Amino acid sequence: MAFLTLQGISKRYSDFTAIEHVDLSVERGEFLSLLGPSGCGKTTTLQMVAGFVTPTSGRILLDGRDITNERPEKRGIGVVFQSYALFPHMTVAGNVGFGLEMRKVKRREREERIEEALALVRLKGLGHRYPKELSGGQRQRVAIARAIAMQPELLLLDEPMSNLDAKLREEMHIELRAIQKRLGITTILVTHDQVEAMTMSDRIAVMHGGKIAQLSTPYDAYERPATPFASTFLGRTNAFAGEVLQRNPRCAVVNVAGTELHVPHEGRHVDGAVNVYIRPEKVHLANGDARIRGRIATRVFIGNQWLLEVETALGKLRIAQPNHGAPPPQEGDEVGLDWTDDDLRVLTQDGKETLHGHA
């Protein structure tokens, strides 16, 4: 039995549905991300697990115990908020010790555990400061220390990095993941940042319109998106509308704007109107034989990569070329493009095959 289970959870407000029948299981020690654009219901889901919002229907089980209607203070779940939500009138030590104090931990032990938690987030010696006297990054560490000081079995992170600058955010991703692994604490992260979800998670639940559009490992989520939404939300991709001409044992033959593409269907049923996808980094400039020819419309340099837009018979094709040293052809040049059939993905346009075929 999974450590945390959401069974048919829905949340309806008078005029809209935030969550629609979500089922989700999280294993003990797992790091799971709820990833999606704003308004997809990811924060509402987290708030229902934390107990700040009551589901309209469904059950939430934590370690076999039904916590659906349990009060937040009884759940023993650590939460890190987007705004950090530190207590401004308490010192760092007061903040971190608050949970322990509420649990009536003795002063001596409390002080030890505060020290431990602060050391874990590398804030040793700052216990006497007030939140106002700390930088954004330090405040965030205090929020993490406060949540883990009471040694919760489940940790919820609500967009904890969105107020940090890009560099600090990358450092925190790695650091937070390391802390999570060391403590073995089951963690759910809510984020709209796919890089964040990819770097930290064991599994990613891509959410869209109050439902889970895909639930899989970061690798599968990126390489084998199960829905049109997941394939466009996670990373960049080229999408072409086409029609299935023939279904061979291993691949489907799809007609896209007069060009026949051979796309692996991985045993799924594909028929009629479909979308064919290919990631920009999977297309490369061909030296000799090319599958397709086109003209470079735009060329952008972003340091480690060149981004090209090529006009082809399929439509506009985006390509990411690693920066090998020599610049690629100029805008307006004719180029040949090549790819491997295995890198093509196909999904029916109505996107009915949700949660099908993930590993």
Add this chain to the structure above:
Amino acid sequence: MATLDDARPGAAPWLLSGPALLLFTGLLLVPLILTLVLSFRVFSDTAGITSAFTLSNYWEVVSDPYYGTIFLRTAGLATGVTLLSIVLGVPETIILARMKKPWQSLCLLIVLGPLLISVVVRTLGWQILLGNNGVLNNVLQALHITEEPIRLVFTMTGMIIALTHVLVPFMVMSVWANMQKLDPQVEWAGRSLGGSPLKVFRRVVLPQIMPGVLSGSIIVFALSASAFATPALIGGRRLKVVATAAYDEFLGTLNWPLGASIAVLLLIANVAIVMGCSRLAERRFKHIFD
């Protein structure tokens, strides 16, 4: 016209703030200075006010226990009104802050209501309500809770009740403004850390609205210490406060210099207490709140 990046702003700021400055100088600064000057003049029953300089007016106020009692009474009144405003105003604001939208605005309007009514009408209303033959005493006697009417008019209690009624809105507004700045996630954080709603309120919410309570208290204290109409009508001639005492010197005994010195002393005491409190609050909250 001066533009934004013009280094020399020219006359525009002076022209724009001119009317307010004139008003301030003409109606506040000049009378205050004249009052100050007046307080050093000599007064005699026969010659009236003469232009000689003296400190005897101040000495009279400071040394005469009659005035000492009046100053103490005023301090007691202001303290009582402030405490009662905290006790009533803070919970009131918290309940208001948690109300749903249409009711919230309606109730806020009701709370601010006393400020919309003329002071004389409001005070006479209290007379009708609290008087010996007033509504309250009639009800109490009809219910046989008391046999004799409870004296409320011309008592300290009556003054505190009537003044609190009109000054509570200032406390509510001050705490309200403070509560609007609170992050609701902070409360959730307290709950998720194992605090019951009551504990979270006491340990997390209440300390955060202290600056609002303090600034509200300063306003209420200053206004009740210098209140005139309510103490005059509810307190009457017997229970004088500083403001009514000064009034009586001016219009009763016509000893303007003495009245002026009472007024100046009240101003000094008020400013000292208010400044002292806000200094204290600033030092206390400097490293906590922005």
